[in-house]
Amino acid sequence: MYRYDEFDHDFVRQRVSQYRDQVERRMSGEIDETAFKPLRLMNGVYLQLHAYMLRVAIPYGTLNSRQMRRLARIARDYDKGYGHFTTRQNIQYNWPKLSDTPAILEELAEVEMHAIQTSGNCIRNVSADHFAGAAADEVADPRPYAEILRQWSSNHPEYSFLPRKFKIAVTGAERDRAAIQVHDIGLHLKRNEEGALGFAVWVGGGQGRTPVIAKKIRDFLPEADLLSYTTAIMRVYNLYGRRDNKYKARIKILVNETGEEEFTRQVEAEWQKLKETELKLPQDDLAAIAAYFAPPKLQDRAEGWGLIAAAKKADPGFAAWVHQNVTPHRHPDYGVVTISLKPIGGIPGDADDTQMETVADLAEKFGHDEIRVSHEQNLVLPHVALADLEHVYKALLAVGLATANAGLVSDIIACPGLDYCALANARSIPVAQEISERFASLERQREIGELKIKISGCINACGHHHVGHIGILGVEKKGAELYQITLGGSGDENTSIGQIIGRGFEPEKVTDAVETIVETYLGLRENADETFLEAYRRIGPAPFKEALYGETSKAA
Amino acid sequence: MKKVLTANRLTDGIAVWLGANGQWLENIETALIARHQEAVDALEEAGKSAFNDNLVVDVEVIDVDEVDGDIYPIRLRERIRAAGPTIRTDLGKQAEFKPATAA
Ligand code: HEM
Ligand code: SF4
Numbered sequence: 020m021y022r023y024d025e026f027d028h029d030f031v032r033q034r035v036s037q038y039r040d041q042v043e044r045r046m047s048g049e050i051d052e053t054a055f056k057p058l059r060l061m062n063g064v065y066l067q068l069h070a071y072m073l074r075v076a077i078p079y080g081t082l083n084s085r086q087m088r089r090l091a092r093i094a095r096d097y098d099k100g101y102g103h104f105t106t107r108q109n110i111q112y113n114w115p116k117l118s119d120t121p122a123i124l125e126e127l128a129e130v131e132m133h134a135i136q137t138s139g140n141c142i143r144n145v146s147a148d149h150f151a152g153a154a155a156d157e158v159a160d161p162r163p164y165a166e167i168l169r170q171w172s173s174n175h176p177e178y179s180f181l182p183r184k185f186k187i188a189v190t191g192a193e194r195d196r197a198a199i200q201v202h203d204i205g206l207h208l209k210r211n212e213e214g215a216l217g218f219a220v221w222v223g224g225g226q227g228r229t230p231v232i233a234k235k236i237r238d239f240l241p242e243a244d245l246l247s248y249t250t251a252i253m254r255v256y257n258l259y260g261r262r263d264n265k266y267k268a269r270i271k272i273l274v275n276e277t278g279e280e281e282f283t284r285q286v287e288a289e290w291q292k293l294k295e296t297e298l299k300l301p302q303d304d305l306a307a308i309a310a311y312f313a314p315p316k317l318q319d320r321a322e323g324w325g326l327i328a329a330a331k332k333a334d335p336g337f338a339a340w341v342h343q344n345v346t347p348h349r350h351p352d353y354g355v356v357t358i359s360l361k362p363i364g365g366i367p368g369d370a371d372d373t374q375m376e377t378v379a380d381l382a383e384k385f386g387h388d389e390i391r392v393s394h395e396q397n398l399v400l401p402h403v404a405l406a407d408l409e410h411v412y413k414a415l416l417a418v419g420l421a422t423a424n425a426g427l428v429s430d431i432i433a434c435p436g437l438d439y440c441a442l443a444n445a446r447s448i449p450v451a452q453e454i455s456e457r458f459a460s461l462e463r464q465r466e467i468g469e470l471k472i473k474i475s476g477c478i479n480a481c482g483h484h485h486v487g488h489i490g491i492l493g494v495e496k497k498g499a500e501l502y503q504i505t506l507g508g509s510g511d512e513n514t515s516i517g518q519i520i521g522r523g524f525e526p527e528k529v530t531d532a533v534e535t536i537v538e539t540y541l542g543l544r545e546n547a548d549e550t551f552l553e554a555y556r557r558i559g560p561a562p563f564k565e566a567l568y569g570e571t572s573k574a575a
Numbered sequence: 576m577k578k579v580l581t582a583n584r585l586t587d588g589i590a591v592w593l594g595a596n597g598q599w600l601e602n603i604e605t606a607l608i609a610r611h612q613e614a615v616d617a618l619e620e621a622g623k624s625a626f627n628d629n630l631v632v633d634v635e636v637i638d639v640d641e642v643d644g645d646i647y648p649i650r651l652r653e654r655i656r657a658a659g660p661t662i663r664t665d666l667g668k669q670a671e672f673k674p675a676t677a678a
Binding site: 045046048051052066067068069070071099115117118366437438439441443445446449454498499500536546 | 582583585586587588589590626627628629632635640641649650652655656659661664666667
């Protein structure tokens with residue numbers, strides 16, 4: 020993975036000491052809240068309902084064991100012993116003292132981490148496929164490009180005052196695991212007919228109150244032009260993006276108001292001016308960054324095939340976990356392990372210090388020292404030999420991390436919601452917990468098959484509800500929580516925005532409604548291979564509406 | 576009319592309420608209840624000056640009720656602030672003081 024050079028170290032250290040000084044001046048009353056708030060936000064410090072919150076960047080979701088151990092230590096020493104892994108592949112701490120935040124940032128800097136650009140109207144943490152560098156279906160590792168974008172966008176003066184926040188995602192496989200079509204810029208790394216690497220460029224996707232699917236404005240951009248083209252997009256956005264209304268300030272609105280064709284023309288025209296400048300990436304630089312992400316040297320471990328076959332027979336729990344949570348690696352003797360942070364009835368995305376340390380140990384011992392955070396709020400060990408899977412499973416089981424539910428109905432994404440978040444209208448986590456408990460039986464979950472439920476506590480959509488196969492949005496109605504259900508959303512290579520199915524449900528009725536939807540699907544699917552999403556796309560909302568509201572109902 | 580003054584403490588962000596003795600308290604139970612407009616105005620003034628003195632941030636006057644002698648915020652948001660996360664009853668005020676329930 021990428022290692023800081025002297026410049027990076029100095030930069031991050033300077034930022035920490037600058038921030039330490041800002042906090043001291045704030046505490047002594049030298050600067051007031053109006054002046055200080057933007058400064059703390061620039062360093063990832065928010066204020067939530069119960070306390071401050073610190074959001075730490077995990078670039079493209081990649082961590083090593085030393086970093087994970089440090090995250091665990093911070094949770095233990097400065098927080099309440101746990102952290103929340105988010106849909107943006109970051110981690111959030113829910114209880115840090117403002118007075119401790121400089122020390123926390125110092126601890127992070129020691130392991131090459133920080134909280135810069137995790138808030139504010141700048142280019143945020145660049146996210147990437149969590150299986151990058153490992154997945155069998157990958158064309159090339161997208162992370163070197165994410166790293167190039169990270170370096171280029173960090174502290175870039177031109178992008179410090181964008182009209183609004185800006186999120187970039189990169190994927191390197193046909194199967195989109197990074198939800199690139201709901202990002203401000205989505206990059207799909209691929210090869211053209213000549214075998215050269217480049218990107219399909221998607222612009223103007225987003226969730227929030229106005230969900231929009233990105234437009235593909237270029238089918239193939241040579242890799243050397245990554246920065247010149249991105250700069251062209253950013254310049255058009257910086258110039259014409261709306262600053263008069265924060266709800267209309269994202270690039271998705273600009274693309275829509277300008278029109279896809281005209282917007283593309285503007286970007287291409289700008290690009291002509293930039294194409295042959297110093298922004299063109301020399302092959303040497305590309306190779307130098309790519310070298311940081313060189314795949315680990317994986318020895319053949321063919322004995323694993325026999326070992327797991329025997330272990331599967333002996334232990335049905337292990338068999339279920341391998342089936343559900345281990346995906347094919349490009350090396351046939353290896354697997355990609357998804358560590359579910361969704362125990363039945365648990366809090367999606369939360370991990371305590373011991374769990375984090377266990378994952379760190381396993382990564383070090385069995386996983387070539389690599390850990391990933393997925394946008395589905397799980398952790399991933401990308402390179403585990405099949406021969407070692409049983410050790411990994413047993414160690415995970417011992418700390419409650421071996422739930423065999425990746426991609427199933429209890430693998431729910433949920434934002435913090437009203438249990439923590441100052442912007443929330445309703446709680447999300449308890450809704451996730453109750454659904455998870457209702458569908459606790461793994462057998463039943465497997466019978467249902469792939470089904471993604473995503474829950475947000477307000478229209479900001481941090482819980483991705485717009486792209487949930489079943490999406491749940493919490494609203495406040497007459498002082499009480501109410502949940503609106505959308506169906507048919509999806510955040511992959513065939514992205515779609517879910518449609519509201521009808522009037523909302525009271526908290527005690529949401530789980531029943533979800534169960535009704537699932538039962539309706541089971542009754543209508545053509546066969547066990549037709550997933551919920553496929554069935555919904557085939558039959559549409561009508562049977563679900565009828566099952567939920569009866570024939571005479573009107574959609575609210 | 577029943578209102579109390581709430582905020583988050585500057586140094587650690589912990590939710591606090593203004594008490595009768597003019598202190599910011601970590602427990603809503605002993606917060607000062609304003610029962611008429613003049614008292615609400617006084618709360619607002621107290622909030623402004625505490626903010627200006629850099630003691631607290633996010634100052635707000637909130638609606639409450641009294642149930643069996645306990646202060647019961649009207650909005651769920653404020654009940655959760657007063658008790659702690661509903662999904663971690665081992666954390667927050669509910670764990671530190673006498674059991675309160677948010678939901
Ligand atoms: C203090 C807590 C948080 C605050 C104040 C916050 C604020 C916001 C706001 C205002 C938006 C809407 C942006 C727009 O539409 O222009 C948003 C979107 C989003 N947030 Fe959060 N959020 C918080 C926590 C989280 C967490 C915990 C996650 C991950 C689980 C997250 C991930 C996202 C994502 C994925 C989006 C939608 C993508 C988009 O920007 O279009 N946020 N957030
Ligand atoms: S969706 Fe709303 S409630 Fe949930 S974390 Fe985002 S801002 Fe908070």
